[in-house]
Amino acid sequence: MKLNNLKMAGTDEVVDVGISGEQIANVSSNPGTTSIEEIQITFRDALVFPGLINSHDHLDFNLFQQLGTRIYSNYTEWGKDIHQAYKTEIAAVLKVPEQLRSVWGVYKNLLGGVTTVVNHGEKQLLEDAPLTVFENSHCLHSVKFEKGWKIKLNNPLKIKLPVNIHIGEGVDWPSYDEIDQLTRWNLLRKKLIGVHAVAMSEAQAKNFEAIVWCPQSNYFLLNQTAQVNGLKNSTRLLFGTDSTLTSHWDIWEHLRSARATKQISDAELFQTVNQNASKTWLMNNGEVAAGKDADIVIAKIKDHKKGFDAFFAITPADLLLVMHKGNIRLFDETILGQLKNIHVAEYSKVYINGVGKYVQGDLPGLMEKIKEYYPAVRFPLSANN
Structure with missing residues (x-):
């Protein structure tokens, strides 16, 4: 397969991208010879970039609306408060079987151009997921909420796995102190990947x-975020959305929020959702380069924007194609005519802000099943225009 006339995100270099099987075969700035039999898709005013890597989500918690009554000092305050203030709302969502909730969490990510999501929690073992659900880590919830965390942290049977844990999610002394507790009790010196790190210092990082x-x-919880402009000097930065319990469903809204802080450069923020994450989780993706997994997203360039301005302006409605390991998982209705050999019956058509997208799998059917358990659910898309 050949993807033609694309601008590389960040540089605007015009390239063609060749795909062979699950990997990128070549990336060329000079049009090459193409077999007549080879599938070709030609784009206009389109940006290409690696499939986004969302390094933190709770897949089964994405049917919730944002829950919170105030600004909190830490995650434990928030957890106690919402279980008192929103008992009815929480119970309504939890009536939906966990499997259905998790599959929706996968699609939530796919609709934003995510091709790898790191799930935090119990392993989902989802079959035929249209993206990579990464669960190859030693996942602990947190110092405060994980019973027996010291013993679990030092489990010798999991010594080769990085520990993936919420840490420093607060603005008070206990949030800072729990970071030192974690590192002090990391007796086996396992690799630690901390989520949130709002209270973290450069020395701790x-x-x-x-x-x-x-x-x-x-x-949303704390009215503050991690001081990544300093933390980046001590550790690697990744990016995550968390679930809709505390944030917007759309990862692009998250990226724009991060960009607005001006803590790190556009290039550094871009790398948090590709190369940095790929290196940390030891995956063969994160770049549009020969030999890498063909996890690729192509999106429409709006208002003639250039460089990273074009990338950070993207919305889910702008996505033209999402490819995961060489398979097209989502495509815009405008390129259907070029997809001669695609089995359209394997896809379902949905609309995001009135724009038609074909998504692999029966997404409308999933939404209807969820509504049977939770009639009040609100989805950010529809099956009818």
């Missing part, structure tokens, strides 16, 4: 392989 920045969730 040196003990972590990476931190996952979730600014929109942090601002």
Whole structure:
């Protein structure tokens, strides 16, 4: 397959991208010879970039609306408060079987151009997911909420797995102190990947392989976020959305929130959702380059924007194609005519802000099943224009 006439995100270099099987075969700025039999898709005013890597989500918690009554000092205050203030709302969502909730969480990510999502929680073991659900880590919830966390942290049977844990999610002393507790009890010196790290100092960050920045969730709970402009000097930065319990469903809204802080450069923020994450989680994606997994997103360029301005202006409605390991998982209705060999029956048509998208799988059917358990659910798309 050949994807033609694309601008590379950040540089605006015009390239053609060749796909062979699950990998990128070549990336060329000079049009090459193409077999007559080869499938070709030609784009106009389109940006290409690696499939986004969302390094923190709770897949089964994405049917919730944002829940909170005030600004909190830490995550434990928030957890106690919402279970008192929103008992009815929480119970209504939890009536939906966990499997259905998790599959919706996968589609929530796919609709935004995410091709890899790191799930935090119990392993979902979802079959035939249209993206990579990464669960190859030692997942602990947090110092405060994970019973027996010291023993679990030092489980010798999981010594090769990085520890993936919420840490420093607060603005008070206990939030800062729990970071030191975690590193002090990391007796086996396992690789630590901390999520949120709002209370973390640069000195503490040196003990972590990476931190996952979730600014929109942090601002909703705490009205503050991690000081990543300093933390980046001590550790690697990744990016996460968390679930809709504390943030917007659309990862692009999160990226714009992060960009608005002006804590890191556009290039650095871009790398949090591709190369940085790929290196941390040891995956063969994160770049539009030969030999890498063909996790690729192509989006419409709006208002003749250039460079990273074009990238950070993207919305889910602008996505023209989402490819995961060489398979087209989502495409815009405007390129249907070029997809000669595609089995349209494997896809369902949905509308995002009135724009038609074909998504692999029966997404409308999933939405109807969820409504049987939770009639009040609100989805950010529709099956009818």
